[in-house]
Amino acid sequence: MTVNSEQAAWWDTAGHGWAQIQDVVGLVLRPYQDLLVEAASRRPRRRVLDVGCGTGGTTRAIAAATGAGCVGVDISETMLAAAREHGEAEFVKADAQVHAFEERFDLVVSRFGVMFFDDPVAAFRNLLAATTPGGELCFVTWRTAEENPVMTTSSRVAASLAPDAPAPDPDGPGPFSLADAGRTRGILAEAGWTDVDVQPVDRDCVMPEELLVPYLSNMGSIARALRERPESERGELLRKIRGEYDPFVRDGEMHFPGGVWQVTASAPL
Numbered sequence: 001m002t003v004n005s006e007q008a009a010w011w012d013t014a015g016h017g018w019a020q021i022q023d024v025v026g027l028v029l030r031p032y033q034d035l036l037v038e039a040a041s042r043r044p045r046r047r048v049l050d051v052g053c054g055t056g057g058t059t060r061a062i063a064a065a066t067g068a069g070c071v072g073v074d075i076s077e078t079m080l081a082a083a084r085e086h087g088e089a090e091f092v093k094a095d096a097q098v099h100a101f102e103e104r105f106d107l108v109v110s111r112f113g114v115m116f117f118d119d120p121v122a123a124f125r126n127l128l129a130a131t132t133p134g135g136e137l138c139f140v141t142w143r144t145a146e147e148n149p150v151m152t153t154s155s156r157v158a159a160s161l162a163p164d165a166p167a168p169d170p171d172g173p174g175p176f177s178l179a180d181a182g183r184t185r186g187i188l189a190e191a192g193w194t195d196v197d198v199q200p201v202d203r204d205c206v207m208p209e210e211l212l213v214p215y216l217s218n219m220g221s222i223a224r225a226l227r228e229r230p231e232s233e234r235g236e237l238l239r240k241i242r243g244e245y246d247p248f249v250r251d252g253e254m255h256f257p258g259g260v261w262q263v264t265a266s267a268p269l
C-alpha cells in the first residue's frame with residue numbers, strides 16, 4: 001500500500017535524473033554516508049534497514065562495512081531499478097510509512113530519506129514496529145535552508161524558472177521537514193522511540209567543478225523546470241543557472257557547505 005502517492009510520483013520522475021548521476025550524488029553526499037557507516041560499525045549488526053535508500057549506495061556501504069544483511073526500502077521504482085543493478089543488498093519497493101515489514105531489524109538508518117512522510121509520527125511508529133527491542137535508529141536530515149546555502153540557491157533558481165509553481169509548504173513533506181530539532185524530538189517520542197538524540201553536524205561536500213552542470217541538469221526541481229522549456233533555450237538557461245553557483249566554486253572544485261542533524265534513538269526493550 002502507498003499513502004504518500006504524490007511523493008511516489010515525484011520520486012519516480014526525479015529518480016531518472018538521480019539514477020543518471022548516481023555516482024556524482026554518491027560523491028557529493030559521501031560525508032553523510034560515512035557518518036552512517038561509522039554509526040553502523042560501532043557494534044555488531046545482524047539486519048539493517050535503509051529507509052528511502054534511493055539508488056542504494058549507503059545500503060551497500062553499510063553491508064560491506066558491517067557484514068550485516070542489508071535491506072533498502074524505497075517508494076520509487078526508478079531509484080530501485082538503479083539500486084538493483086549492483087546487488088550486494090536486498091531492495092524492496094514500499095512506502096515505509098505503512099509497509100508491514102515481515103522481519104525486524106537491529107538497526108534502521110537513512111540518509112535524507114525520512115523527510116517525505118505526510119504523517120511522520122505514523123511513519124516512525126511503523127519503523128519502530130520493524131525494529132528489534134533495544135535496536136537503534138540513526139539518520140541524517142537537513143537543517144534549515146539558511147544553513148544549506150547551495151540548496152537555497154537551487155530553490156531560488158527553480159522558483160525563477162517556474163514562477164507559477166505553488167510554493168512548497170514549509171511544514172509538509174520535503175527536504176527541510178525535520179529541520180526543527182524540537183519538532184523531530186517530539187515526533188520520535190510520540191512514535192515511541194526512546195533516548196532520542198539530535199546533534200548538529202557540518203560537512204563540506206565537494207565535487208569537481210566540471211560535474212556541476214551534469215548535476216544541475218539532472219537534479220530535482222531545476223531539471224524539471226529545464227525539461228519544460230523548449231530545447232533551443234536550455235543551453236543558454238543552463239549557462240545562466242551555472243553562474244548562480246560561482247560563489248561556491250574555488251580551485252576547480254564545487255563546495256557545498258552542508259548542515260545536517262544526526263539523529264539517533266533506541267527502540268524500548
Ligand SMILES: C[S@@+](CC[C@H](N)C(=O)[O-])C[C@H]1O[C@@H](n2cnc3c(N)ncnc32)[C@H](O)[C@@H]1O
Pocket residue numbers: 004007011012025029051052053054055056057058073074075076079094095096097110111112113114116117
Ligand atoms: C533525497 S532521496 C535520498 C536517497 C538516498 N537515501 C541517498 O541518500 O542517496 C529520498 C529518497 O526517499 C524516498 N522516499 C520518499 N518517501 C518515501 C516513503 N514514504 N517510503 C520509502 N521511500 C521514500 C525517495 O523515493 C528517494 O529515493
